Amino acid sequence: MNALTKERASAIAEQSYKYGFVTDIESEVAPAGLSEDTIRFISAKKEEPSWLLEWRLKAFHHWQKMAEPDWAMVKYPPIDYQAASYYAAPKQKNKPKSLDEVDPELLRTYEKLGIPLREQEVLAGVTPRIAVDAVFDSVSVATTYKKTLEDAGIIFCPISEAVKTHPELVQRYLGSVVPVTDNYFAALNSAVFTDGSFVYIPKGVRCPMELSTYFRINAENTGQFERTLIIADDAAYVSYLEGCTAPKRDENQLHAAVVELVAHDDAQIKYSTVQNWYPGDKDGKGGIYNFVTKRGACRGKRSKISWTQVETGSAITWKYPSCVLQGDDSVGEFYSVAITNNYQQADTGTKMIHIGKNTRSTIIAKGISAGRAQSTYRGLVRMLRTAKGARNRTQCDSLLIGDQCGAHTVPYIESRQPSARVEHEATTSKVSEDQLFYCQQRGLNAEEAMALIVNGFCKEVLAELPMEFAVEAQKLVGISLEGSVG
Amino acid sequence: MLSIKNLHAEIDGKPILKGLDLEIKAGEVHAIMGPNGAGKSTLSYVLSGRDGYTVTEGQVLLNGQDVLSMKPEERAAAGVFLAFQYPVEIPGVTNMNFLKTALNSIRKARGESELDAMQMLKLLRAKAKLLGMSEEMLKRAVNVGFSGGEKKRNDILQMAVLEPKLCVLDETDSGLDIDALKVVAEGVNTLRAADRSMLVITHYQRLLDYIKPDYVHVLAYGRIQRSGGPELALELEAKGYAAFAPEAA
């Protein structure tokens, strides 16, 4: 960039990650290393039934035979899977029955993160009405609004609890969308997953509030391996939001999650993510390795699954929220903003597998690279022979800020059905000096101008977020790009 | 209001302005006319602080403040407004949002309170009405898909909202047919005020039929070659710019 913007850039304060604090709390941490014993330890801690332990072990044995994928455009030193700990939980005497029994230190943590755990505050109108499952390291520490939701017949609880209270549902759906053998990180997750959320919306029920899980990695040298399972029965509707943060640490921490969604006839699931894991510092030190498998099955006719993601954090993101469109007339959507700055690397996109007739999918992906970051969109659209009358529209736009970063687009389009139509478009451009100057001439400083232009670039995607989070996400876009002008 | 003294400026080491002097008092409308390559656009970009235009000598004061040391947005806050020859398209950003962000930034810089959404809406509606513009235009992305005339009117709307002290209109007539030109000129005339000065930069006299200047200057070879009243523009139209070469001045 030119001298004028450079000069301004130097005046801009260094990027600050405001969620980088550490909670001082006594934790029970499993010794480092991964073996059958580790899995038995986790399973025992969770007091799991034997079928689940067997399931985990099967995944583990399969994982041992697999190779870490190397096709993504991300570079990182080899991960030592034996160096990390696979279980960390805050010490609690007994499982808290209500929020009053939760360690106040934990409550303060969530307060600091801006996550509403106290229902009365929410009712007072301070924050929007959202039911939250708060996952701290390897365990769920609190779930709000359980009672209200139960009255509607909705199950919203930690998955470790669902294994005990609704084993038939868990056993029926767990691994049915992402099999244990699906990929390296999914197999690892299946072997060692610790907690996560379970949601079941019964037939015909429209979930009366947003459901949300907030993931927080706190402990050192641990990975987080959560498992989320959401089932929307016939004609049910749910909107679910996932958020995540972690303290600033110099070493890299692994996060390998699996999310499975199942939508039956006429059901709709809207899944939104604001991913703000610690991205590492400006020199690329530290940060979360985010290797996530997310997949939704539109099993029913006219069902709909919509993924919206705002990816601003993590040192490395490897993530492809996908839809398997089995039911006739089912709909899959993927809206994504991926912002990488400094030394961040993101290889993210989606898969839309069209099986049923008249299935439709929309992909809108916006990638922004700044600093020395590398951002890749990788997507697959597949029209099977059975997908008569199916439609896909894909729009991928990349924006480059500065000449040290890279933006890549790798779409795969596979069609075997003549009446199916696939349309893909991609562009790469930079924020023009003209646009910046125009805004500055109208009184915005360089950073405000950049945030405004980038928010405009991402608008179609941000508009898909639930309203309460759209505002947050817009701010996050600006914050993520701090220090990028110049 | 505006005082330009011995202004020298260059692009890529090539001198364009070579000792330009100009004084504009509050409420006055000055026109600068000149042939292509005279340095008209350079002057507008130097006044608004565009990168790549290096001032090598001279000073520019706006109400006593040194303009040249300011960043573009500081100049905007100080009251400098440039109506662009070619307004820029910004996809995905609505006019409404753009104006709101711009005005609040300027108010903040001036130490004034920011307007909330309701106040802003009221203000924008009033301004749009004043200029006879539809509210629908506020909802559209900045200049995206606008005709040449719409883009210029959009710039005038911004002028109305931001209430600058000094408006620099850079070849506002370019790319406009006569009807669009009239509409834009009407907008500009509506915004004439005792505490607002205007600098109208144009190649052709026709714009000055609609925006009547108090003074006309001929800019050629990097300097003001002659100054006079509105009649100078007519003289120019008759004689052409050749008569204003430095030797002839």
Place this chain on the structure above:
Amino acid sequence: MTLAALIERSRVQKESWRYTPLEKLLATPISAPDTAVQPLVGEAGHPVIAFRNGRYYAATSRLEKLPVGMFQVEGDNACRITVGGRHCLVTTPVELHFAYDNTAQAEPVQLYIELGESSSLTLIEHHAGSATAPHVVEMNVTLSAQAKLRHSKLMHQQAVAVHLTRTQVSVASGAHYHHFALLKDARLTRHEVDVRLQGLNAQCSLSGVMLLAGHEHGDATWRVTHEAPQGTSNQLFKTILTESARGVFQGKVIVAPDAQKTDSQQLSRALLLSDQAEMNAKPELQIDADDVSCSHGSTVGDLDDNALFYLRSRGLSDAAARRLLLRAFADEVVENLHAGEGHEVAAALLEEWFHENV
């Protein structure tokens, strides 16, 4: 490059060959066709350089009109075309004839084409034959500053052919590489073009039409690397598939960190006319410079129902309406050919194919 070397390459470069598993595709047995192939006849007045089963074949070559020293045979399978000196303009198009039959093993061909500063040449490749064995043609093209090469390729052979070609092009400052390919009638085609724009303002335009029927497998894999600033590249590729054909288009644009002000456009479109056909497209951008304008678009679908109905409501039969629309679809690419560089031949080949397959 020998077939064995090519197979080895396909093993190593898995991603580039993901939709064309070469070894597996070559394993399918094939019987020789029962009809003879029309011999290739060059347009009157065009010099002809002929190859038979991969070897230079003097009997059907017509070198008399070529400037002295422009063409050289180097060893058994390597040939060199040199347009030397400054401002050397070869005004008559030069034809390259590749004929294959089952009388001898096909040898791999290696062709070097070098254009000196500010020189220009038009090259028309014709491929014909009834051979069932795979043939490999590799071309290395070097364009010096301001040189201009217009290079078209037309396939006439029987659908039993296995046609494996790779063209590597380096383009110096201000030079322009223009390529057109009509790919058809081969049971297996791999058409690789790899262009490196190495000098300031270097340009390339690649265009192609691929027509696939029966159980044919056609693969066009193009790569354009912008290594220097202000380069321009254009890619336009269209595929029409019927019956059980499988088509692949992989178009990759790489912009190196220094290649600022790159302007790169790519469009690929495919029409699937049968529910047994399959199209795989992988348009790809790898951008490491910021001040660029790069885009690609890709569509796969069927003919537009509204357009079909409109034509039929004006009296055209369904087949005629389809042919008309298909022709319009292909013509947008064929228009890139000038008269005298194979335009008429390409038009005739298209018409013939539509007549047989639609």
